[in-house]
Amino acid sequence: MTEILVMLVLLLVAVVATVAVLTRDPARQAIVLAVLGLLLALLFTVLQAPDVALSQLGVGTAVTPLLIMLTVRRVRRGKQEPDEGEPAKAGGDR
Known part of the structure; x- marks a missing residue:
């Protein structure tokens, strides 16, 4: 019975890992x-x-996707146009 369960979970891991590789949007990829x-x-x-x-649950399920989502948010926020009242930044974020 344990072997069947291991094979089933391995199959699910392979499918989800393939989906992660084929997903293009970083926000969806984090999920x-x-x-x-x-x-x-x-x-x-x-x-x-x-x-x-337990380590995988903490790092792989919570921390890594959270860091990816925060990075995506920061990058997308940086691509927005500046407000009319604010001058555009020259040379990027420094």
């Missing part, structure tokens, strides 16, 4: 990476590695 992290944590739990599963 897919969070799902991938959750599936990997499940796989580690099934393989009886709870300490690795």
